[in-house]
Amino acid sequence: MNREPVVRFKHVAKRFELDRSTDRTLMDLVTRPFKHAKPKEFYWPLRDVSFELKRGGSLGIIGENGTGKSTILKLIARILVPTSGQVEAVGQVATLLELGASFHPELSGRENIFLAASIANISRQEIQRDLDEIISFADIGPYIDVPVKHYSSGMYVRLGFAVAVHLNPDVLLIDEVLAVGDENFQHKCIQRIKRLQSEEVAVILVSHGMQQIEDMCDDALWLHEGYVRSIGSPARVIADYLAESSAHELEESVAQWADEPTSEPVATQQRYERGAPSPEAKRWGDGSIQIVDLRLLGADGRSANVFRPRQAFRIEFDYAVQHSVEEHPSFGVAIYRSDQVWCYGTNTTIEGICFDQVALSAAGTVVIDIPDLRLLHGEYTLDVAVHDSRGEVAYDYIREAAHFYVQNPRGDQGVARLDTHWALVMNREQRLP
Amino acid sequence: MCERYLVLVAWCWLPAMEVCIERFVLGGHLRELIRCRELVYHLTARELKARYKSSVLGFFWSLLNPLGMMVVFTVVFTVLMPNNRVERYPIFLLCGLLPWNFCSAGVMTGINSVVANSNLVKKVYFPREVLPIASVAANLVNFLLALLVLFAILMIFQSRLSSYLWLLPLVIFIQTCFVLGVALILSALHVFYRDTMMVMEVVMLAWFFLTPVFYPIEILPTSYQIMGITVNVQRLMYILNPMASLIATYRDLLYWGYRTDLDFLLRTAVTSFAVLAFGYWFFMRYSHRFGEEA
Numbered sequence: 197m198n199r200e201p202v203v204r205f206k207h208v209a210k211r212f213e214l215d216r217s218t219d220r221t222l223m224d225l226v227t228r229p230f231k232h233a234k235p236k237e238f239y240w241p242l243r244d245v246s247f248e249l250k251r252g253g254s255l256g257i258i259g260e261n262g263t264g265k266s267t268i269l270k271l272i273a274r275i276l277v278p279t280s281g282q283v284e285a286v287g288q289v290a291t292l293l294e295l296g297a298s299f300h301p302e303l304s305g306r307e308n309i310f311l312a313a314s315i316a317n318i319s320r321q322e323i324q325r326d327l328d329e330i331i332s333f334a335d336i337g338p339y340i341d342v343p344v345k346h347y348s349s350g351m352y353v354r355l356g357f358a359v360a361v362h363l364n365p366d367v368l369l370i371d372e373v374l375a376v377g378d379e380n381f382q383h384k385c386i387q388r389i390k391r392l393q394s395e396e397v398a399v400i401l402v403s404h405g406m407q408q409i410e411d412m413c414d415d416a417l418w419l420h421e422g423y424v425r426s427i428g429s430p431a432r433v434i435a436d437y438l439a440e441s442s443a444h445e446l447e448e449s450v451a452q453w454a455d456e457p458t459s460e461p462v463a464t465q466q467r468y469e470r471g472a473p474s475p476e477a478k479r480w481g482d483g484s485i486q487i488v489d490l491r492l493l494g495a496d497g498r499s500a501n502v503f504r505p506r507q508a509f510r511i512e513f514d515y516a517v518q519h520s521v522e523e524h525p526s527f528g529v530a531i532y533r534s535d536q537v538w539c540y541g542t543n544t545t546i547e548g549i550c551f552d553q554v555a556l557s558a559a560g561t562v563v564i565d566i567p568d569l570r571l572l573h574g575e576y577t578l579d580v581a582v583h584d585s586r587g588e589v590a591y592d593y594i595r596e597a598a599h600f601y602v603q604n605p606r607g608d609q610g611v612a613r614l615d616t617h618w619a620l621v622m623n624r625e626q627r628l629p
Numbered sequence: 630m631c632e633r634y635l636v637l638v639a640w641c642w643l644p645a646m647e648v649c650i651e652r653f654v655l656g657g658h659l660r661e662l663i664r665c666r667e668l669v670y671h672l673t674a675r676e677l678k679a680r681y682k683s684s685v686l687g688f689f690w691s692l693l694n695p696l697g698m699m700v701v702f703t704v705v706f707t708v709l710m711p712n713n714r715v716e717r718y719p720i721f722l723l724c725g726l727l728p729w730n731f732c733s734a735g736v737m738t739g740i741n742s743v744v745a746n747s748n749l750v751k752k753v754y755f756p757r758e759v760l761p762i763a764s765v766a767a768n769l770v771n772f773l774l775a776l777l778v779l780f781a782i783l784m785i786f787q788s789r790l791s792s793y794l795w796l797l798p799l800v801i802f803i804q805t806c807f808v809l810g811v812a813l814i815l816s817a818l819h820v821f822y823r824d825t826m827m828v829m830e831v832v833m834l835a836w837f838f839l840t841p842v843f844y845p846i847e848i849l850p851t852s853y854q855i856m857g858i859t860v861n862v863q864r865l866m867y868i869l870n871p872m873a874s875l876i877a878t879y880r881d882l883l884y885w886g887y888r889t890d891l892d893f894l895l896r897t898a899v900t901s902f903a904v905l906a907f908g909y910w911f912f913m914r915y916s917h918r919f920g921e922e923a
Binding site: 212270273274275276277289291293294297298300302303307310311314315316317319320 | 664665667668670671672675678679748749750751752753754755917918920921
């Protein structure tokens with residue numbers, strides 16, 4: 197179907213002035229002519245961006261942090277104006293840049309609904325009609341007449357979302373906000389957005405959740421250094437994006453934990469999840485044996501971090517023995533999904549491999565081959581560890597040592613693929629009339 | 630003479646008005662603003678509610694505040710400094726103080742209106758001029774309520790009301806235009822230069838003393854020698870300070886019971902509208918940058 201575009205970018209560039217702290221006071225204005233003029237520094241999140249979004253279409257924007265994804269949304273919402281080029285947006289634009297941004301703490305939920313509606317230029321009568329639906333969607337019941345400053349953050353966000361999706365927008369801009377709220381509400385939000393999509397509402401989604409973009413968008417746009425690197429079907433664009441960022445990302449995360457020194461041994465009673473000394477700790481252990489490098493290899497034997505189910509997957513990590521240890525050491529790995537589901541964990545003790553103290557040379561590499569990766573679509577993190585054979589003393593534990601993604605073109609859902617054999621058994625006696 | 634002057638002014642203004650209509654009305658800015666009148670209403674209500682919700686006496690503060698000021702000034706001027714006796718001083722004072730409070734509160738809250746709502750300005754689009762308009766409107770509501778108190782006091786003093794009282798809404802309208810114009814200019818300036826507020830606090834204090842709020846303008850000399858030039862300070866005050874003219878008009882209507890001079894009122898009106906027009910133009914010129922600066 198040929199539909200008219202609702203959002204159009206034509207060679208849009210946007211720059212920000214860095215260091216706006218000077219020229220901030222009237223004093224600066226007066227003394228400026230006498231001072232040595234410092235050349236202004238600019239930052240260009242967008243240099244040349246052109247795209248079109250048709251009515252009812254949906255576009256996911258991906259790219260590294262600070263590449264101007266949010267700037268695009270703000271330009272569409274007319275909060276910012278482009279430095280050059282043209283931005284056109286037709287009709288009512290609703291923004292989910294920050295849920296409940298327009299709320300005033302002293303006003304009740306109900307009053308804030310009317311306020312938010314009037315900001316979006318929707319009359320009192322119109323919003324009155326949807327009022328009950330908004331309140332039931334936000335699920336805040338009697339609290340609707342309480343000032344929003346007494347709301348919990350969850351209630352605040354729920355009301356914010358409920359209002360935004362009920363403003364009958366032509367274009368809906370979503371910036372990472374789906375990561376808030378409980379699971380149940382997130383699901384409800386996504387269902388609602390999908391319904392809006394079927395009602396011809398154009399959606400632009402900025403997210404780091406690659407899976408979300410693949411699920412919800414017809415097209416994906418990869419923004420790289422102010423230019424559109426590629427635009428097209430989400431699966432392809434995301435695969436390209438991940439392939440490029442993979443090598444770089446792994447290097448970066450290894451560099452990050454390699455800088456962090458291992459801390460003192462952890463007393464049993466102090467342990468948090470995964471045996472960490474504090475909830476935020478990324479690396480701990482007494483450092484007798486240290487992990488110094490980590491590589492993820494794909495089926496072709498090259499470094500990668502995007503994989504597919506049923507492919508070969510190899511984890512390699514290098515260790516260095518600092519002090520000899522009394523126990524037989526045990527090497528382990530654990531895989532967590534981005535929503536903290538513990539997908540798999542094992543170590544050499546469980547696998548029945550015993551490294552003799554003597555056999556362990558001063559440095560070496562542990563290689564774990566997974567010939568048939570059974571994980572399904574998602575983002576995963578990998579923990580690697582060396583500890584004593586009983587798992588009580590950590591020599592070195594690195595949480596989230598590496599990130600990787602699994603793309604599943606087949607579309608079966610869940611954590612892992614199970615081998616299934618299907619059969620259809622016909623009941624001979626009962627025939628269709 | 631006076632009529633000719635008016636015709637001249639009108640002729641000069643016509644082309645300017647035409648340009649304004651073309652640029653703003655047809656350009657869609659004003660139309661967009663008119664579409665947003667419900668937002669203005671909500672923001673005004675929000676400002677009023679938010680201001681009084683957490684205080685015990687609620688909106689009575691807007692009435693008690695000028696009454697308290699009235700008591701203070703009456704004591705100072707009739708007991709401590711009995712030289713400048715003014716008849717029915719409380720009424721005389723309130724006729725100046727209430728419009729002045731409207732002006733000063735309107736300007737001071739107006740200045741901060743854009744910056745104080747920066748969370749809104751950075752996250753949602755709407756015509757930005759709505760913010761100073763709403764904050765001036767909230768102060769206008771306060772002013773109107775305070776006027777009710779003034780009328781009650783007029784009753785108590787059994788003051789004779791002027792038969793030209795119907796001009797009062799017009800005067801209020803002219804003052805609102807003036808205050809809004811100033812608020813528009815300063816709120817836009819405040820976004821870029823954050824010490825506007827600090828400077829204005831001092832300026833407002835000076836302005837208060839330079840405006841005949843608590844003293845009659847007649848105490849100012851009509852001829853004053855400064856560097857060999859004779860100036861009529863009274864006249865200069867009316868020319869340079871629209872608030873002096875406005876307060877004089879309020880007093881004509883409410884205190885003296887006089888019909889006020891129409892050409893005087895008209896000149897004040899022209900000044901106010903000019904300030905508003907300039908303020909609007911200035912605000913619109915810079916408002917597109919508020920999203921990144923506020």
